[in-house]
Amino acid sequence: MSFRNQFFLLLLVLFVLVGGDVVYVALYNEINLFFEISLLLATLIVIGLLAYLVEKKVFNTFNDMRLISEQLLSGEVLSNEVIEKAIPEQKRTLQILQRLSLEIQEALQFIRKIGEKDFSMQLEYLNPQEGLGKSLIEMREQLQYISEEEANRNWTVTGITKFSDLLRDNQNAELSEIGYLFIRDLVNHVGANQGAVYIINNEAQPRPVVECVAAYAYSRRKFLKRTFQIQEGLVGRCIMDNEVIYIDDVPEDYIQITSGLGEALPRSIILAPIRVNEITYGVVELAAMKKFAKHEIDFVKEVSEDLGSTVANAQINKQTRELSTKANEIRQELEKKEKMLQEYQNKLKLLETDLLSKNAEINSLKKSLQS
Numbered sequence: 001m002s003f004r005n006q007f008f009l010l011l012l013v014l015f016v017l018v019g020g021d022v023v024y025v026a027l028y029n030e031i032n033l034f035f036e037i038s039l040l041l042a043t044l045i046v047i048g049l050l051a052y053l054v055e056k057k058v059f060n061t062f063n064d065m066r067l068i069s070e071q072l073l074s075g076e077v078l079s080n081e082v083i084e085k086a087i088p089e090q091k092r093t094l095q096i097l098q099r100l101s102l103e104i105q106e107a108l109q110f111i112r113k114i115g116e117k118d119f120s121m122q123l124e125y126l127n128p129q130e131g132l133g134k135s136l137i138e139m140r141e142q143l144q145y146i147s148e149e150e151a152n153r154n155w156t157v158t159g160i161t162k163f164s165d166l167l168r169d170n171q172n173a174e175l176s177e178i179g180y181l182f183i184r185d186l187v188n189h190v191g192a193n194q195g196a197v198y199i200i201n202n203e204a205q206p207r208p209v210v211e212c213v214a215a216y217a218y219s220r221r222k223f224l225k226r227t228f229q230i231q232e233g234l235v236g237r238c239i240m241d242n243e244v245i246y247i248d249d250v251p252e253d254y255i256q257i258t259s260g261l262g263e264a265l266p267r268s269i270i271l272a273p274i275r276v277n278e279i280t281y282g283v284v285e286l287a288a289m290k291k292f293a294k295h296e297i298d299f300v301k302e303v304s305e306d307l308g309s310t311v312a313n314a315q316i317n318k319q320t321r322e323l324s325t326k327a328n329e330i331r332q333e334l335e336k337k338e339k340m341l342q343e344y345q346n347k348l349k350l351l352e353t354d355l356l357s358k359n360a361e362i363n364s365l366k367k368s369l370q371s
Contacts, residue, residue: 099125102125103125103126103132106123106124106125106126107126107132107136109121110123110126110136110140111136114139114140114143117147119140119143119144119147123136123137152293152295155295155299156295156298156299156302159189159299159303160299160302160303160306162185162189163182163185163186163303163306163307164306166181166182166185167182167306167307167309167310170310171310171313171314172317174314175199175213175311175314175315175318176213176214177214178214178307178310178311178314179197179199179213179214180197180214180216180221182197182214182284182303182307183195183196183197183214183215183216183284184216184221186284186286186300186303187216187217187286190286190288190292190296190299190300191288191290191296192286192287192288193217193218193266193287193288193289194215194216194217194218194222194266194286194287195215195216195217195284195285195286195287196212196214196215196216196222196224196226196284196285197212197213197214197215197274197282197283197284197285197307198210198211198212198213198226198228198235198282198283198284198285199211199213199274199281199282199311200230200239200280200281200282207229207230208230209227209228209229209230210227210228210229210230210232210235210236210239210282210283211226211227211228212224212226212227213282234247234269234271234285235271235283235285237271238271238272238273238283239273239280239282239283242273242275242278242280243273244270244271244272244273244297244300244301245269245270245271245272246268246269246270246271246292246297247268247269248267248268248291248292250266250267250268250269266287266288266289267288267289267290267291268287268288268290268291268292269285269286269287270284270285270286270287270292270297270300271283271284271285271286272284272300272301272304273304273305273308274304274305274307274308274311275304275305275308276305276308276309276312279308279312280308281308281311281312281315282311284300284304284307286300
């Protein structure tokens with residue numbers, strides 16, 4: 001029997017006892033000492049039972065609730081055993097407190113996971129559509145976004161430093177070797193499958209063309225003998241527009257027709273101009289079986305422009321070497337001709353000396369004949 005029913009039953013008994021005494025006095029208009037004493041004892045017993053019931057069921061319940069609240073504050077989860085031992089009136093409240101304690105523990109664990117940058121935990125007790133659960137989900141999404149942005153920035157900064165070092169350390173290498181080292185590391189860094197570097201050859205006749213100077217696909221160096229006209233295909237379009245081209249829905253025959261790689265059907269393609277001060281020197285092309293993220297596209301664009309400075313310097317160095325070679329050839333030719341001229345002058349001097357000698361002999365013979 002529940003506490004409420006027990007309490008009301010004792011109150012009813014007390015009411016009957018007191019009411020019975022009043023009725024007895026009213027009916028018989030006299031007082032029976034034995035009856036009154038018995039009634040008084042019964043009333044005292046009922047009052048005692050009421051006091052005991054209130055003490056045990058009410059005040060002890062309050063004390064239990066205080067202890068349970070202290071347990072909840074310390075982070076403990078209310079056990080089912082405690083609920084089963086409670087009076088019926090307490091059970092619903094304890095069940096609510098148990099649910100609340102589970103939600104608090106889940107919220108604490110959820111926050112700890114976020115602090116460890118683990119954003120995979122799902123809510124079991126909290127409602128993700130309202131209240132605390134909704135706030136926690138929104139907080140996780142914001143922190144996950146911030147964490148991803150930070151990771152992307154670190155990835156970009158690390159990559160730019162890496163490629164700056166690579167280009168600086170190999171600035172005096174041949175353009176084909178620079179292009180290979182660059183595209184190899186770029187393919188690996190952004191998680192692509194294949195890539196190529198195309199450079200404009202302005203010395204080609206009868207008009208400039210775009211040549212593949214380096215290619216890398218599926219962890220191997222490729223030697224592609226590909227040449228494009230300035231306005232041909234995606235490579236030519238990238239040169240003419242001088243802007244990044246990104247395609248993430250590639251038709252089945254697209255890689256064979258308009259791209260330069262032709263290795264396999266990718267899911268997405270990036271073409272970035274190799275440029276310095278709006279002057280385009282070529283194109284970097286990447287193909288992957290995945291979609292590129294925005295920070296990856298921005299990274300390819302930035303390092304391709306860094307490559308542009310290296311390509312410009314390489315072409316200047318090449319021109320300088322060619323001019324130096326021509327200058328050396330001219331100098332050697334001049335030295336050779338100067339040597340030949342010196343030899344001719346020496347021969348002329350010998351001839352002049354010989355002529356003077358012969359002329360002296362002739363004059364001597366004339367004087368002899370005259371005398």
